[in-house]
Amino acid sequence: MTTLRVLTGITTSGTPHLGNYVGAIRPAVAASLKPGTESFYFLADYHALIKNPDPARVQRSTLEIAASWIAAGLNPDKVFFYRQSDIPEIPELTWLLTCVTGKGLLNRAHAYKAMVDKNAASNADPDTDVTAGLFMYPVLMAADILMFKSHKIPVGRDQIQHIEMARDMAASFNHLYGEHFVLPEAAIEASVATLPGLDGRKMSKSYDNIIPLFAPPAQLRKLIMGIVTDSRAPGEPKETEGSALFQIYQAFASPDETQSLRTAYADGIAWGDAKQMLFERIDREMAPMRERYETLIGDPARMEAILLVGAERARALSAPFMAELRQAVGLRNLSACTVPARTDRTARAALPSFKQYRESTGLFHFKLVDPKGRLLLQSGGFASAREAGQAVARLQVEGKAGLDSVQAMLVPVDGVMPAEVDAALQLLRQATNA
Numbered sequence: 001m002t003t004l005r006v007l008t009g010i011t012t013s014g015t016p017h018l019g020n021y022v023g024a025i026r027p028a029v030a031a032s033l034k035p036g037t038e039s040f041y042f043l044a045d046y047h048a049l050i051k052n053p054d055p056a057r058v059q060r061s062t063l064e065i066a067a068s069w070i071a072a073g074l075n076p077d078k079v080f081f082y083r084q085s086d087i088p089e090i091p092e093l094t095w096l097l098t099c100v101t102g103k104g105l106l107n108r109a110h111a112y113k114a115m116v117d118k119n120a121a122s123n124a125d126p127d128t129d130v131t132a133g134l135f136m137y138p139v140l141m142a143a144d145i146l147m148f149k150s151h152k153i154p155v156g157r158d159q160i161q162h163i164e165m166a167r168d169m170a171a172s173f174n175h176l177y178g179e180h181f182v183l184p185e186a187a188i189e190a191s192v193a194t195l196p197g198l199d200g201r202k203m204s205k206s207y208d209n210i211i212p213l214f215a216p217p218a219q220l221r222k223l224i225m226g227i228v229t230d231s232r233a234p235g236e237p238k239e240t241e242g243s244a245l246f247q248i249y250q251a252f253a254s255p256d257e258t259q260s261l262r263t264a265y266a267d268g269i270a271w272g273d274a275k276q277m278l279f280e281r282i283d284r285e286m287a288p289m290r291e292r293y294e295t296l297i298g299d300p301a302r303m304e305a306i307l308l309v310g311a312e313r314a315r316a317l318s319a320p321f322m323a324e325l326r327q328a329v330g331l332r333n334l335s336a337c338t339v340p341a342r343t344d345r346t347a348r349a350a351l352p353s354f355k356q357y358r359e360s361t362g363l364f365h366f367k368l369v370d371p372k373g374r375l376l377l378q379s380g381g382f383a384s385a386r387e388a389g390q391a392v393a394r395l396q397v398e399g400k401a402g403l404d405s406v407q408a409m410l411v412p413v414d415g416v417m418p419a420e421v422d423a424a425l426q427l428l429r430q431a432t433n434a
């Protein structure tokens with residue numbers, strides 16, 4: 001049985017927030033502990049370059065995200081945890097995939113289309129602010145996925161299209177060069193909640209409503225006190241429905257704890273007290289992680305070393321696979337190159353050959369003759385030159401294996417042994433396919 005391979009990338013732009021923790025980090029760490037799965041988590045720093053031109057920010061974010069995942073319980077010895085830019089086979093594979101990907105497929109990518117639409121809306125040139133990096137983003141992502149033959153890709157809904165594109169690229173490549181890639185599937189975890197932010201909308205950097213994952217307690221408390229609520233006074237019963245505070249609490253609490261808060265809402269708990277409960281609950285879960293995080297972030301050289309070990313383990317898979325792919329597409333060592341059949345007259349004269357001709361009946365025929373002109377095979381009549389040509393092509397490509405399929409169209413030739421015909425066909429086939 002093959003183990004299930006799960007892979008996901010985290011773009012290294014920005015600082016992780018509680019929404020990332022609940023929606024991605026926590027479920028991923030839990031999944032990585034499941035037996036029978038091999039997990040691949042990587043820092044997608046090449047992807048970060050597409051949107052983030054600030055080098056110091058890319059570096060800082062890579063450190064923060066790497067430290068967050070480990071602080072949250074990811075065990076780098078048990079999973080593959082690496083930085084995309086440490087795997088040179090990924091950009092190399094990106095090029096091979098680029099060459100089997102229709103430009104039209106990439107034209108349909110949502111992120112690219114959104115930019116083009118935005119430009120159209122403001123009467124700008126459609127290419128304004130569109131880098132080739134943005135356009136090629138799905139190919140780089142496909143390389144991330146296909147490189148490690150991953151089966152399941154846990155992502156948000158906005159990424160499903162990219163996984164489908166990766167499938168398309170894998171299928172095109174396999175069709176052209178043989179079955180090298182596993183076709184990946186998106187895995188959308190229905191039970192994972194999207195966390196509301198301070199203003200009640202989905203927690204997201206772009207809404208500026210986030211709670212940083214490892215905010216120090218004082219800042220955490222201050223942010224939680226700023227969560228929007230309605231204006232019901234202490235003593236008035238409160239609605240859990242639509243309460244961001246309640247939803248955030250639920251994402252951290254046990255069912256029993258959630259039930260107690262529900263009761264407290266009905267009993268008219270003051271918003272300030274409910275917020276204090278939420279702060280204490282989150283802080284209880286975060287405190288030990290925060291401590292690990294601070295230690296890791298304070299020792300960036302150690303983080304670097306962890307990632308380099310991860311890269312080494314990942315490259316033990318990617319380097320041999322890339323060698324296989326290079327071979328498949330023809331980027332090969334020349335010393336093993338077979339010299340193609342010589343095409344001058346004398347060389348051709350040494351091979352058996354097919355002749356096609358038309359009889360006075362109007363039907364089309366072919367025959368196979370040996371280099372001296374002796375008849376080896378003779379066909380009956382075909383209605384068209386095309387059909388006769390197809391039968392010849394089949395024998396040329398398949399050699400004696402193709403004989404069965406044309407047998408019905410052959411007429412017997414006296415004094416020729418089947419083995420002679422077989423040998424002649426094999427010889428021709430080698431020369432044709434070389």
Ligand code: TRP
Pocket residue numbers: 007008009010011044047140141144145153154155159
């Ligand atoms: N594009 C993904 C995102 O923005 C990150 C990513 C890069 C990724 N490569 C990947 C996710 C490969 C899954 C698999 O969320």
